[in-house]
Amino acid sequence: MQNGNSVDKNFVLSLLNSIPDPEIPVVSIVELGMIKDIIIKDNKVLVQIMPTYTACPATWQIQNDIEKKLKENNINAQVEIVYSPAWTTDRISETALKKLSEYGIAPPQNKISLKELQDGEYTITCPRCNSNEVTLISPYGSTPCKALMRCNTCKETFDYFKCHI
Template sequence: MSAARLSLPLEGRVAAQPTGGVISTPAAFVVSSADRAWAAAAAVPDPEIPCVTVADLGILRSVEIDDHGVAIARVTPTYSGCPAVLAIELAVEAALLDAGFEARIERVIAPAWTTDWITAEGRDKLRAYGIAPPQKASNSVRALFGETQVACPQCGSGETERLSEFGSTACKALYRCTACREPFDYFKCI
């Protein structure tokens, strides 16, 4: 795989000398095209939960540049029936095209996505948005059968109750905090 090297904007560069000297670009300001492609794809927000990106959710598996300069993004759907998977793939492709790449999206179904792939930053973003992030234990029998204690994203109380197994999307359940009385979604553990 060949990797073209591109320079970042002029911030932090040494200016050209009036005597005809060359612009010096520190190594920290040079990024590969694969890094640029990853950054473009990773910034795509999830269409159902726009506070997090596809990278935050862990569904953007990789981005590589092939020998012909095509950015290949690999995406794993959250589950096989996810209605947003095509929208996500099209948005990632559009982001890569907007960044100046030819693009190809590959859907990767194995290994299956798990909520354990959500980044710590993604969990923080969910909480700040008012969605309780999943417990980090997708292989736990308690998590799989909804016996998980869910902390309220508003006040942090563990005194919560499930109102419905399904919330605003199939991957979320509807809860209510008995301390602050606020309803909230819980991103189910998968």
């Protein structure tokens, strides 16, 4: 245990910030806004995480990653999955939105609903060539959180991180 007997919350947070999301490894679980709280009581650490989707298979992986990472730093932590309040895409940090785009995933934009997505009433920017001329291929993509789009300018397909609000 660092500093003898007290665990520092910021230290725990910095460790968590080094854990990548298993599906989108360029962003950390902290940047995605998945950490609800870190509760330290009598040197016991409880990390509360908010899953992005109820059935997101990565949630259990993340739970294990957190326990492992903290254990490596001699911190015994318990991870709790909490559903309330619900995670929304508004929790994703500005830096993470930029990283998503650089990684080739169009970040959630302008609170576009599924209806607007299906009816073509949206402005989504292609992460490769920055064109706004894009078409929806499928509202469901490679993971539950993404939709599949095609850019009409560079003709490439790309993932769009759907708004979850």
